[in-house]
Amino acid sequence: MTSPLVSKISxxxxxxxxxxxxxxxxxxxxxxxxxxxxxxxxxxEKQTIExxxxxxxxxxxxxxxxxxxxxxxxxxxxxxxxxxxxxxLRREVGEAPSIGGSPYGLAILLALKRTFPCP
Numbered sequence: 239m240t241s242p243l244v245s246k247i248s249x250x251x252x253x254x255x256x257x258x259x260x261x262x263x264x265x266x267x268x269x270x271x272x273x274x275x276x277x278x279x280x281x282x283e284k285q286t287i288e289x290x291x292x293x294x295x296x297x298x299x300x301x302x303x304x305x306x307x308x309x310x311x312x313x314x315x316x317x318x319x320x321x322x323x324x325x326x327l328r329r330e331v332g333e334a335p336s337i338g339g340s341p342y343g344l345a346i347l348l349a350l351k352r353t354f355p356c357p
Contacts (some may be wrong), residue, residue: 239313269345270338288320294343295323295350311350311356326353 242351276287295318302309312318318326323346330349331338337348 245283261341268307268339269327269349271323272342273331273338276324285320287321287323288324290320291323291327291342291346292320294346298347298350298355308352308356310354312350314353323350326350329353 272287272291279287292323299310301307327337327346327349330352331345334348334352337345337352340348
C-alpha cells in the first residue's frame, strides 16, 4: 500500500514527465507552462499540481521565517490553498505576462510579491 505522498509524487512525475516528452528539454517549466498544464489536467492531476504549488509556497514561507526576510506579506492567519495560488499566478501572468516566462517557482514568488506587497 502506497502513502498519499508517494502517490502525489508519482502523479507529479507522470504529469511533468509526459509534458517533457512533448516539449524541448529545459531545466524547469515556466509559470505559463504550469498554467497550461493545469488547464488541461484532469481532476486528480489538478489536485497534484495544487499540492506542488502549495508546497512551493510553503517552502518560501518557511525560508522567509527562518531567514527573517519578508519575501511577500500576506495577511496574518491566511493559509493559501493550491487553487488560490494557481488563481493568483493566473491573474498576475495576465497583468504582467513576463512573469509567465519565469521558472514556475519564481513566477509563483513574483505573483505573491505583487499580490501581497510588504509595506
